[in-house]
Amino acid sequence: MTTGTATAVARAEVTLDAVPTPCAVVDRDIVAANAARLRAHVAGLGVALRPHVKTAKSLDVARLLFDGGTGPVTVSTLAEAEAFADAGFRDVLYAVGIAPDKLGRVTALRERGVDLVVLLDSAAQARAVAAAGIPALIEVDCDGHRGGVLPESAELLAIAQTLGDVRGVLTHAGESYYAYTPEALAAAAEEERRVAVRAAERLREAGFAAPVVSVGSTPTAHAATDLSGVTEVRAGNFVFFDLVMAGIGVCSPRDIALSVVTTVIGHRPEKGWVLTDAGWMATSRDRGTAAQPVDQGYGLVADLDGTLIPDLLMSGASQEHGTLTTRAGSGADLPDLPVGTRLRILPNHACATAAQHEAYQVVAGSRTVEAVWPRVRGW
Amino acid sequence: MTTGTATAVARAEVTLDAVPTPCAVVDRDIVAANAARLRAHVAGLGVALRPHVKTAKSLDVARLLFDGGTGPVTVSTLAEAEAFADAGFRDVLYAVGIAPDKLGRVTALRERGVDLVVLLDSAAQARAVAAAGIPALIEVDCDGHRGGVLPESAELLAIAQTLGDVRGVLTHAGESYYAYTPEALAAAAEEERRVAVRAAERLREAGFAAPVVSVGSTPTAHAATDLSGVTEVRAGNFVFFDLVMAGIGVCSPRDIALSVVTTVIGHRPEKGWVLTDAGWMATSRDRGTAAQPVDQGYGLVADLDGTLIPDLLMSGASQEHGTLTTRAGSGADLPDLPVGTRLRILPNHACATAAQHEAYQVVAGSRTVEAVWPRVRGW
Numbered sequence: 001m002t003t004g005t006a007t008a009v010a011r012a013e014v015t016l017d018a019v020p021t022p023c024a025v026v027d028r029d030i031v032a033a034n035a036a037r038l039r040a041h042v043a044g045l046g047v048a049l050r051p052h053v054k055t056a057k058s059l060d061v062a063r064l065l066f067d068g069g070t071g072p073v074t075v076s077t078l079a080e081a082e083a084f085a086d087a088g089f090r091d092v093l094y095a096v097g098i099a100p101d102k103l104g105r106v107t108a109l110r111e112r113g114v115d116l117v118v119l120l121d122s123a124a125q126a127r128a129v130a131a132a133g134i135p136a137l138i139e140v141d142c143d144g145h146r147g148g149v150l151p152e153s154a155e156l157l158a159i160a161q162t163l164g165d166v167r168g169v170l171t172h173a174g175e176s177y178y179a180y181t182p183e184a185l186a187a188a189a190e191e192e193r194r195v196a197v198r199a200a201e202r203l204r205e206a207g208f209a210a211p212v213v214s215v216g217s218t219p220t221a222h223a224a225t226d227l228s229g230v231t232e233v234r235a236g237n238f239v240f241f242d243l244v245m246a247g248i249g250v251c252s253p254r255d256i257a258l259s260v261v262t263t264v265i266g267h268r269p270e271k272g273w274v275l276t277d278a279g280w281m282a283t284s285r286d287r288g289t290a291a292q293p294v295d296q297g298y299g300l301v302a303d304l305d306g307t308l309i310p311d312l313l314m315s316g317a318s319q320e321h322g323t324l325t326t327r328a329g330s331g332a333d334l335p336d337l338p339v340g341t342r343l344r345i346l347p348n349h350a351c352a353t354a355a356q357h358e359a360y361q362v363v364a365g366s367r368t369v370e371a372v373w374p375r376v377r378g379w
Numbered sequence: 380m381t382t383g384t385a386t387a388v389a390r391a392e393v394t395l396d397a398v399p400t401p402c403a404v405v406d407r408d409i410v411a412a413n414a415a416r417l418r419a420h421v422a423g424l425g426v427a428l429r430p431h432v433k434t435a436k437s438l439d440v441a442r443l444l445f446d447g448g449t450g451p452v453t454v455s456t457l458a459e460a461e462a463f464a465d466a467g468f469r470d471v472l473y474a475v476g477i478a479p480d481k482l483g484r485v486t487a488l489r490e491r492g493v494d495l496v497v498l499l500d501s502a503a504q505a506r507a508v509a510a511a512g513i514p515a516l517i518e519v520d521c522d523g524h525r526g527g528v529l530p531e532s533a534e535l536l537a538i539a540q541t542l543g544d545v546r547g548v549l550t551h552a553g554e555s556y557y558a559y560t561p562e563a564l565a566a567a568a569e570e571e572r573r574v575a576v577r578a579a580e581r582l583r584e585a586g587f588a589a590p591v592v593s594v595g596s597t598p599t600a601h602a603a604t605d606l607s608g609v610t611e612v613r614a615g616n617f618v619f620f621d622l623v624m625a626g627i628g629v630c631s632p633r634d635i636a637l638s639v640v641t642t643v644i645g646h647r648p649e650k651g652w653v654l655t656d657a658g659w660m661a662t663s664r665d666r667g668t669a670a671q672p673v674d675q676g677y678g679l680v681a682d683l684d685g686t687l688i689p690d691l692l693m694s695g696a697s698q699e700h701g702t703l704t705t706r707a708g709s710g711a712d713l714p715d716l717p718v719g720t721r722l723r724i725l726p727n728h729a730c731a732t733a734a735q736h737e738a739y740q741v742v743a744g745s746r747t748v749e750a751v752w753p754r755v756r757g758w
Binding site for chain 2: 018020021022023054076077078096097098099100101102105121122124125144146147174263264265266267268271275277280281282284285286287318319320321323338339340349351352355356357358377378379
């Protein structure tokens, strides 16, 4: 587990021309713009934003979301919860169904004054959580994507009965990642809201307080136009965005704050290949756009300043080699990219690409590296 | 970059029942058996084994291959070269085409007494490498998989001319990962040998010494029956093996030394799902078996002792959730796996799954954790 904070780069004038490749680069101006956009949208709907820190896993990115301070966060691992607690975050939701043998670490954090809340969807979990005296949200399923009980189920009330003290309900519209029109995204957001509010109503009718109604995913957080009855929205990916989000129309490629800097190491002109030193170890194996109308391979290719090179894709990857080709059918000519040329790869899935790296080289609209931000690792 | 060494576990009786999940587990008895098998095979063919450390990225695993000592190794990053140099390894091949701006780090290692050799396949690289006085192998293409010049090409001799001092040639039968019969694997091994030897002969006819003829991949290293003219064999994956290797018949699932320990966190009986706390963050996004005759999803599922549960797969993954289902068409019943049950997931691709973890929990045929072995990280 890494719990570092922002490290100022002491050396003057380190630029992306000189950092060892491959490496992950974050443009903090883009992060700030993405954050401002979602904060304004969610504030306009009258609810709180509880960002999910699982994408960046960075205290520095999180502080950017809270104007340098702290605020409510969602975590995907107890390592994140511990790192954020160490940095002063006191309102933490662990949004993965709790395994009973993790409750010791949860209790240790709560005894340090962190209001760490867990998630569950079964009576077995509820018994263990109630015995440990830990507050919990009940996970409710709005689209068949993953876990959760149905909002009209008997299980919902049975779990609440076992739990006793019910903090509230949570749902996540995971299927919204496969919604390709504004109408489909808006419908997913409304269904997420409706299901969560309905589950909370049933709990309250049965006498449980259930003050928290938590919804969210990056697509639905942006698409929602009415969050009546909801108390908080979760979203994580929006800090960096990626080609999957661009593919469903939630952002444009210009809003993608994370990229991988790579160096050209060879050519196979007879095959139309440019070879680079960024393979899947640097980009991850995530091929999320393969399921979308436009498959972006392992990522789009930009020059070192971030300007996209038209119709150039990272189409193949082995562990430490990337293969760049022109998009099939585009008729584009392969650009002249001599050995040593540096490029940026825009990722399919920011959460997965970021996870391949120890830290981010941080820029702000130029090639100058202004800081190195570490990531929280492990579980 | 992590350069640690084996850490004895001070606490008595830590077992896989108690380690935080998800985590990566390595059975060192299986690693030792896999290593003994390949060492004996390669020794029988009269050539040296230069293991590729990119899979385990572990000094402890490498020492196991050399009976506690050091020996010739292949690396995929300069971070690996530096970590192995720190640990006393002096004969190191960096088998990714060299970017000229990495030569400073190569020179720094050579000045420390490490015989670090680089790889190239272009005149541009050869000019930079010759100017820096660094020895190099010329990459030769045997199957159109990635980089390299053709063995009969004029380029081969032109690069040698630019280089002056040619250490030798290297080829890698990357397409052997898609060979599904013993005959196809043997043919890939023979073609890899033939191409490398032919390229070396052309260089020698032109007056270059080219003493090194380096071939290898895990499939071809095991399939080769004649390595006349070859001086060394590289292979990396064999230390752990994985389901892709089992799918092409190079190993059986029982030979897989790496697995991910996970805990059951929920159920969706109406969908036939068991949910776990190991998502793609723990297994990687690698779906290598999707291209094979038998698709193993994100991995096969075993009990905590490593015994496979018939027809149970990890069929889905989000960041921190895995979904287990029975194999489609198998007719198998979903086993009873209550919340809290611990399981092991056998990986599609050991290199990718291992890369998701900081360290390995090391066992030896039982649940007792005997050591924690760190990994080298970064570039």
